[in-house]
Structures are given as C-alpha cells and as structure tokens.
Amino acid sequence: SARAGGLDASGYRPALSSTGFFARDGGAVLAPGAVEIALSLDAADDLLVVRDPRTGAVWPDGGRLVDARLTGTLGIAVGLFGRVELGAQMPVVLAQDGAVQRVRARGDLASTAAGDLRVGGKLRLLGSDALALSLAVDAAAPTGSADGFAGGSIAVTSRVVVGGRVGRFAFGVDVGYRARERAVVGDLAVDDEIVGGAATAVAVVRGRAWLVAEANAAVAAGGGGDTLRPVEVLAGVRWRPRGPWLVQAGVGAGVTEGYGAPRARGVIALRYAPVPRPAAGPRAPVRVVRRPTPPPAPKPPVDSDGDGVSDADDRCPLAPEDRDGFEDEDGCPDNDNDGDGIADRDDRCPLEREVVNGVDDTDGCPDEGLIELVEDRIVLPNRVLFDTDRARVKHSGKKVLRAIVELWRQHPEWDRMLVQGHTDERGDADYNLWLSQRRAERVVRELVKLGVDPAKLEAQGFGETKPVAHGDSEEALQKNRRVEFVIIERRPPDAPGTGESGSGDGAGDAPAGGPRPVSPPGLQGS
Structure with missing residues (x-):
C-alpha cells in the first residue's frame, strides 16, 4: 500500500541571505565576515488538496489535506573570503488544519510540526556584484514530521545562479536539480525534480526601499501532470529602516494546481543584516631617516642683543630681531603687526593677516x-x-x-x-x-x-x-x-x-x- 509521509507541502523556502529576494537567490554573496540572522513567517491556503479528476474541483468532503498553514523559519548566514556564503534554516509549522481521512486510515493532521533542517552554501564562480555566476547547493535532513506533511525526506538541491545589478535594478535567475527520497501521499508520488525561477527588484528609494517580484517553479524529472508542476508567483516590498534591520513582506499565489502551490500566500520576514563598511584605505608609508651623531657643538657666537642672530651677521646688533616672519635673519626688528610678511608701511590692512591665494597677495588684506x-x-x-x-x-x-x-x-x-x-x-x-x-x-x-x-x-x-x-x-x-x-x-x-x-x-x-x-x-x- 502507498505510504503517507515524507512530503513537505509548504513549497516555500526563504532565501538564505539578503543577497537573494523572497525564495530565489541572487548571484552575489555576503561580504567577508558578514553575519545575518532572519526570522520568516509565511501563511498559505490550500497547500495540499485532492481534486476530482473529471472536473478538477477540490473534493467537497475531506479534499483539503492541508487547508491552511502558518510556518516560521529561523535562519543564519555568513560570508567568507568574498566568494563563499554559508547558511542554515530550521522551519517549524506553527499552526495548520486539514482533513487526512482520504489518504490515512486513522489519525488527524498534527496542528504543529517540525520541518526539515536545511544547510546550504553558495560559491561565486565569476564576476562581481554587478553581474555574477554562482553555484548554490543545499541539503535537507529528514528532521521534519511526515505525518504533518512537513518533510521527513533527504533531499539535495544543486542550482546555477546568474544575478546582478544595473543602476536601480537587480535580478536573479537560477535553474537546478533536486535529488530526493520518493514520497507518496495517496495518488501523489513526488520524486526528483528540476527546479528554478527568476526574480527582480527595483529601488524606489536608494538604499532604503525596493519593490520585489519573483516566480518559483518545479517540474518532476520523470514527467507527470499539473500536480507535479507547481508554479507560484510572489510580489512585495523590501524596506531597510535606519540601522542593521531589513524588513520584507509580500503576497502571492499558485498559478498551477501543483502540490505546494497555494491558492494564496502571505510572507513577512525580519532580518538582521548590517550594511558592510569599506575597509580603511592604505596608510601613507612612514619613512625613518637615521641621522649620524652630530659632532660636539661649537662655542656659541657673540650675540649682544640675544635675538639668535650673531653679531657678525646682525645688521642691528643692539636691537633684537622681532621674529615676525619678515626678514627674520637680518637681526633687525620689523614693523609688521599682523605678521603676514608684509611691512606695515606697504600693508593696506596692517591689523588683518594676508591670505596667500593668488588673489592680490601683496596688498596685505585677506581674500x-x-x-x-x-x-x-x-x-x-x-x-x-x-x-x-x-x-x-x-x-x-x-x-x-x-x-x-x-x-x-x-x-x-x-x-x-x-x-x-x-x-x-x-x-x-x-x-x-x-x-x-x-x-x-x-x-x-x-x-x-x-x-x-x-x-x-x-x-x-x-x-x-x-x-x-x-x-x-x-x-x-x-x-x-x-x-x-x-x-x-x-x-x-x-x-x-x-x-x-x-x-x-x-x-x-x-x-x-x-x-x-x-x-x-x-x-x-x-
């Protein structure tokens, strides 16, 4: 008989870091040493339903296996070496309801459940933040509840990501392969998948607010009907108030009848994501000049007026030099009250210091x-x-x-x-x-x-x-x-x-x- 369990009906996995969008990744990675912590909540309706094969309508009695669900995800991400980004996420179903009698002989749907622990990383292969090619890999451990349709299967996803930024616009496109344990729920059998999506954002206030839109899709690697081809679109805003915090909110809906593509979804996230500061620039080199030990000082020359100019060179040996910056080596005092190097007899502003700036530098007045x-x-x-x-x-x-x-x-x-x-x-x-x-x-x-x-x-x-x-x-x-x-x-x-x-x-x-x-x-x- 078919085994119920091992399937995560959520269909939504938040991006590991702020270099991504809602669920899609960007090509950039976090700055070296940057650490981010995020808490995300998503509420979804009609995540997993049973439909009448003739009409496509949901069975009126017990057709909604997972009718409504509220999921919280706690995550952490860190940047290394300017080319590597590592992260981990733990989702928890906080509340849900549904009817499982059509696929399970006994028991009710658990109202709360743990999800699969996700560990992942991203390596930037080429380019910079303006345009980058990256490889993203993540693995899910079977920590989730199969009875609660919250996971319970081992899965490894590898994706190639291309992303960049041009002026106010940013974009990301990725495609990859998810290898996972087979999970069966009633007539639904989920196995390996080809996954991917695209996202874009435009800054409406530079560095503060962005509009974000994205599309997420998965297709069964072995083929199948619409149930195995979930496609969902999301749109919303990202806002950075002053400080290290980043807030994101959006709404979306499934555009196919695939599992995990809800009739409606709302997402809100709070992320601690400090803006990296540039490293200090190079310092000017310090030159150390070793000087030889000076010889013994000669006897000081005669200086009758004590102004530091020897009598042999002093034009006024009995009148001390006033050291005002004007002809200080002749030994004679000069009448230059403002000390701008222009004698008062030639100074149009004798009490205001001249400013040497190429504008009337000889009139003695500041310009x-x-x-x-x-x-x-x-x-x-x-x-x-x-x-x-x-x-x-x-x-x-x-x-x-x-x-x-x-x-x-x-x-x-x-x-x-x-x-x-x-x-x-x-x-x-x-x-x-x-x-x-x-x-x-x-x-x-x-x-x-x-x-x-x-x-x-x-x-x-x-x-x-x-x-x-x-x-x-x-x-x-x-x-x-x-x-x-x-x-x-x-x-x-x-x-x-x-x-x-x-x-x-x-x-x-x-x-x-x-x-x-x-x-x-x-x-x-x-």
Missing part, C-alpha cells in the same frame, strides 16, 4: 579663495565638484582643480597626494562607495590633464562612511558630498627638486599655520 590648505589637507569650502548621483566634474569645479594644480606647483616638496571621494548618506551604501571611487578617479584624471604626474596621485572612495556633518538638511548633505586632497608623502627640504618653483610666484613665502585658502591668479570673480 576669499577657491580652496584652503589645512596642514596636509586641501579642502574646498562650499565648493561642490559634482551634481547629485553624478561622477562628471561640473564646469565650475574645473576652476577649483586648476587652483589645486597651481598650489601643487608652489609646493615642490609634495611628492604624493591622495584624492578622497565622499558621498552623503542618501542611497545604497554599496552604490555610494562605488560612486565615490568613480568621483575620486575622475578628479585624478582631470588633474593629470592639467599637468600633474599621475605617479604622484592616488584615488580612493569612502562612500558615506566619513561624514563631516550630520542630519538630513540639504546643507549637511552638501557638506558630506565632497572631494578632499591629502598630502601623504613629502620630500625633505634639501632633497633634489624641492627648490624654488619655476613660476617664481613666491608660494614658499606664505606664512605657516592655520587654514590657507588658495586659488590660481586671475580666477577671483570669474
């Missing part, structure tokens, strides 16, 4: 420039090089880049510069990281066009990971959407090539300390 030099970092105050979601330098931004090149020429001791790209927090974190890298590389190409040696430049994008302003205001978002330039390597002052620049602009005479806005000569007001 606003296009860029600022703060220690080893060039910053762009209120200057936006790119439009939102674009990597092409704005026309106004090219003036800023010419200012940076002019400053580079004024500092021959600079040997290497890191161009950093940053974005605001709007949108998907992975997309922002990709966009910031493109922006940094675009700026490097523009600097090379303007004459900077490409061997002295390096580009690195940081996405939204290093904000300088917090909040959702347009002002804060604009401040975070920036490009910064960091001098990561200098040559010693006495090294070859660090003398006065050929432009003769006197950039080396600028006062040290504090922010210094800089722009090329003649750009002010253009």
